[in-house]
Amino acid sequence: MRHIISVILEDEAGALSRVSGLFTQRGFNIESLTVAQTTDPTLSRMTIVSSGSERVLEQIVKQLNKLIEVVKVTDLTSQDHVERELMLAKISSTSKEGVDLKELVEIFGCKVVDVKDKIYTIEVSGKTKKINAFLDALEPSNIIEISRTGVTGISRGKKLI
Amino acid sequence: MELNGAEILVDCLQKEGVDHVFGYPGGAVLHIYDAIEAQDKITHVLVRHEQGAAHGADGYARANGKPGVVLVTSGPGITNAVTGIATAHMDSIPMVVISGQVPSPLIGMDAFQEVDATGITRSCVKHNFLVRDIKDIAITVKKAFHIATTGRPGPVVIDIPKDITIAKMEKEEYPESIEIRSYKPTTKPSNRQIRKAAELIANSKKPILYAGGGCVIGNASEELREFTRMLGFPITQTLMGLGAYPMTDKQSLGMLGMHGTYEANMAMHGSDCVVAIGARFDDRITGNLAKFCPSAKFIHIDIDPSQISKNVVADIPIVGQTTQVLKALISEMKDKELADISKWWSKIDEWRKVDSLAYKKSPGVIKPQSVIEALYEVTEGKAIVTSDVGQHQMWAAQYYLFDEPRQWINSGGLGTMGFGLPAAMGAKLAMPEKDIACVTGEGSIQMMLQELSTMLQYATPVKIINLNNGYLGMVRQWQEFFYEKRYAMSYMDALPDFVKLAESYGHLGIKVDKEEDLKPALVEAFKQKDRTVFLDIITDPSENVFPMIPAGGAHCDMLLAGRDEMVSKDETDFNAV
Ligand SMILES: Cc1ncc(C[n+]2csc(CCOP(=O)(O)OP(=O)(O)O)c2C)c(N)n1
Ligand SMILES: [Mg+2]
Numbered sequence: 255m256r257h258i259i260s261v262i263l264e265d266e267a268g269a270l271s272r273v274s275g276l277f278t279q280r281g282f283n284i285e286s287l288t289v290a291q292t293t294d295p296t297l298s299r300m301t302i303v304s305s306g307s308e309r310v311l312e313q314i315v316k317q318l319n320k321l322i323e324v325v326k327v328t329d330l331t332s333q334d335h336v337e338r339e340l341m342l343a344k345i346s347s348t349s350k351e352g353v354d355l356k357e358l359v360e361i362f363g364c365k366v367v368d369v370k371d372k373i374y375t376i377e378v379s380g381k382t383k384k385i386n387a388f389l390d391a392l393e394p395s396n397i398i399e400i401s402r403t404g405v406t407g408i409s410r411g412k413k414l415i
Numbered sequence: 416m417e418l419n420g421a422e423i424l425v426d427c428l429q430k431e432g433v434d435h436v437f438g439y440p441g442g443a444v445l446h447i448y449d450a451i452e453a454q455d456k457i458t459h460v461l462v463r464h465e466q467g468a469a470h471g472a473d474g475y476a477r478a479n480g481k482p483g484v485v486l487v488t489s490g491p492g493i494t495n496a497v498t499g500i501a502t503a504h505m506d507s508i509p510m511v512v513i514s515g516q517v518p519s520p521l522i523g524m525d526a527f528q529e530v531d532a533t534g535i536t537r538s539c540v541k542h543n544f545l546v547r548d549i550k551d552i553a554i555t556v557k558k559a560f561h562i563a564t565t566g567r568p569g570p571v572v573i574d575i576p577k578d579i580t581i582a583k584m585e586k587e588e589y590p591e592s593i594e595i596r597s598y599k600p601t602t603k604p605s606n607r608q609i610r611k612a613a614e615l616i617a618n619s620k621k622p623i624l625y626a627g628g629g630c631v632i633g634n635a636s637e638e639l640r641e642f643t644r645m646l647g648f649p650i651t652q653t654l655m656g657l658g659a660y661p662m663t664d665k666q667s668l669g670m671l672g673m674h675g676t677y678e679a680n681m682a683m684h685g686s687d688c689v690v691a692i693g694a695r696f697d698d699r700i701t702g703n704l705a706k707f708c709p710s711a712k713f714i715h716i717d718i719d720p721s722q723i724s725k726n727v728v729a730d731i732p733i734v735g736q737t738t739q740v741l742k743a744l745i746s747e748m749k750d751k752e753l754a755d756i757s758k759w760w761s762k763i764d765e766w767r768k769v770d771s772l773a774y775k776k777s778p779g780v781i782k783p784q785s786v787i788e789a790l791y792e793v794t795e796g797k798a799i800v801t802s803d804v805g806q807h808q809m810w811a812a813q814y815y816l817f818d819e820p821r822q823w824i825n826s827g828g829l830g831t832m833g834f835g836l837p838a839a840m841g842a843k844l845a846m847p848e849k850d851i852a853c854v855t856g857e858g859s860i861q862m863m864l865q866e867l868s869t870m871l872q873y874a875t876p877v878k879i880i881n882l883n884n885g886y887l888g889m890v891r892q893w894q895e896f897f898y899e900k901r902y903a904m905s906y907m908d909a910l911p912d913f914v915k916l917a918e919s920y921g922h923l924g925i926k927v928d929k930e931e932d933l934k935p936a937l938v939e940a941f942k943q944k945d946r947t948v949f950l951d952i953i954t955d956p957s958e959n960v961f962p963m964i965p966a967g968g969a970h971c972d973m974l975l976a977g978r979d980e981m982v983s984k985d986e987t988d989f990n991a992v
Contacts, residue, residue, distance in 0.1 A: 263597070264597055267545070267547075268533060268537075268543075268545070271534070271537070272537060275537050275538060279538045309724070309728075312724060313721065313725060316720050316721035316723075317721050319720070319721075320719070320720075320721050322541070322542040322562060322595070322597060322598050323597055324597055325596060325597040
């Protein structure tokens with residue numbers, strides 16, 4: 255099963271490689287990993303999307319907690335949460351079956367942020383599923399290049415990590 | 416007063432109460448050596464190889480519980496130490512390793528003797544640091560000792576670029592204590608879990624206590640004894656736990672696992688309640704997980720939550736320090752009525768009668784087991800015994816009945832050949848009053864032989880018991896059993912004359928190849944209080960370690976000595992209890 259794990263950790267050199275090293279060392283899978291500073295400049299927040307059985311997930315959380323620089327670990331999947339991913343996609347001309355790009359942009363609620371050499375740069379954000387659906391709606395040969403951020407997530411309401 | 420970084424570092428080590436540093440100099444650490452030379456509170460032990468430094472510090476830490484300290488230079492200095500660091504890491508030994516690094520501006524430039532020390536050691540340390548500012552030295556040392564010695568202990572590496580040891584600053588007070596917001600190990604167990612565990616323990620009819628290295632490292636031996644005696648339960652100990660509970664006691668079933676005793680393994684297999692105390696269900700303990708303890712409920716006590724339910728799902732997990740958990744269990748169970756387990760004991764006594772450690776003597780050859788028995792007798796069971804890795808290690812674990820914690824020092828997790836000799840040296844420095852025996856094999860001893868020289872320089876007399884079977888015996892045993900006796904590379908030709916070798920290092924060498932000479936030679940060796948004695952004992956090359964659970968086997972599938980058939984008990988046998 256797919257899990258979204260939020261990690262608060264000290265913003266120190268080496269902390270990121272400790273986390274990514276842990277995943278390879280123990281054979282845990284990583285679908286995506288994003289990291290950036292929090293409102294406290296000494297702390298970063300990392301969101302990891304991983305998959306595995308409940309046993310594996312339990313180990314992932316425990317092993318992350320064991321890292322000295324990790325302050326807090328939460329499995330967001332197990333609670334009410336919001337998740338988003340951002341994609342920048344360069345698309346040439348129109349998409350398949352006559353649906354034109356502008357129409358798609360409207361349907362998916364995304365934005366054209368740049369155009370150059372007849373290539374449109376589209377910004378799509380939403381759940382991973384939505385981004386995948388947007389890509390599916392395009393003629394593959396029209397997709398020049400994409401760049402995705404990977405998932406970030408946060409719990410809903412008063413509950414904090 | 417202005418001090419340079421090296422002086423600050425050495426001052427911090429003194430404040431931490433460090434009395435021995437095991438190390439080897441080189442360009443990146445010359446300022447630190449200069450500062451060490453200028454003081455006399457810390458004795459520096461100049462090893463002959465950095466792996467020896469790490470094993471030496473490790474043996475020191477295992478013998479007296481204080482963190483071992485290592486000092487090595489950049490590049491090959493730290494890479495040589497890696498095996499020793501990984502060895503300490505696998506066995507949760509508190510250790511602080513200081514490695515020199517090339518000057519800060521050269522980091523990343525492929526400078527002379529540059530390696531990414533924090534990168535290389537990341538997966539085999541509890542934590543590591545790269546010091547980037549002279550102002551951070553003191554706080555980093557404080558953190559390193561705190562992390563290495565608390566929670567589940569382990570090695571911590573501090574990598575210090577040379578320019579930082581040269582820079583100067585006004586001396587500051589060394590911090591008394593430290594808070595690390597992201598590191599707060601749980602030591603006190605939850606009351607709810609204690610109550611649940613007490614309930615299960617009290618009602619179990621076929622209980623067994625399974626004690627591991629956490630009882631030794633956590634100094635929980637006293638509590639373990641009280642708890643075990645109070646309950647009257649059988650107890651088995653892992654390779655790392657031996658001595659936490661006296662092995663000569665009638666409640667002790669000896670070691671369990673791949674080369675464990677028949678009674679310990681059968682009792683595990685038949686048990687309805689396994690209480691794991693500071694043990695981690697290692698694969699050498701469990702054998703085939705699918706067939707492991709088929710009818711047991713598990714109570715798992717460990718300070719490291721990640722060990723719980725890693726290999727075996729715990730029914731009642733208890734996170735906490737072994738001492739504190741046992742204390743809580745003792746007070747919770749003081750007035751509790753226990754189920755009658757007399758039938759369970761009679762079953763165990765039947766298993767004991769199998770006498771799984773019996774072996775046949777044959778005239779004209781020295782049986783390795785008899786060497787350990789003689790060693791036990793001559794030292795009255797009181798020596799600290801270190802070992803290397805192989806058959807000799809298993810025989811030492813099986814036949815030397817350890818009654819005290821920290822008496823048995825071996826590389827259980829990583830299984831590092833070469834560990835025994837430098838660890839014996841470290842143990843002697845930690846416990847100068849004790850007799851130290853290093854049980855080794857002709858293969859293992861050659862991996863760290865050079866430390867014989869260090870041992871002369873620092874006058875650390877130990878007795879080396881070389882069980883010389885002419886083979887990488889443990890490899891040979893597996894090849895005999897599982898590779899149709901194709902002995903690929905397990906025979907070592909052209910062995911040195913160990914007696915002359917010991918003599919050339921300034922020690923005493925004695926060769927023993929007759930059974931009748933064995934005891935007198937051991938007596939003579941231990942009489943030589945001030946000298947390291949190398950006993951080269953020629954033992955039966957064909958002897959194997961029994962009992963043995965072959966890979967994939969259950970605890971009830973044991974190969975026993977002198978029996979061609981595997982002893983396999985069907986389930987009815989257990990249900991009868
Ligand atoms: C550094 C290292 N390399 C290889 C091994 C694999 N190994 C385990 S036991 C063993 C044989 C040890 O031979 P010896 O020291 O003579 O002991 P014996 O088994 O004969 O008692 C080997 C090669 C190891 N444990 N450590
Ligand atoms: Mg050998």
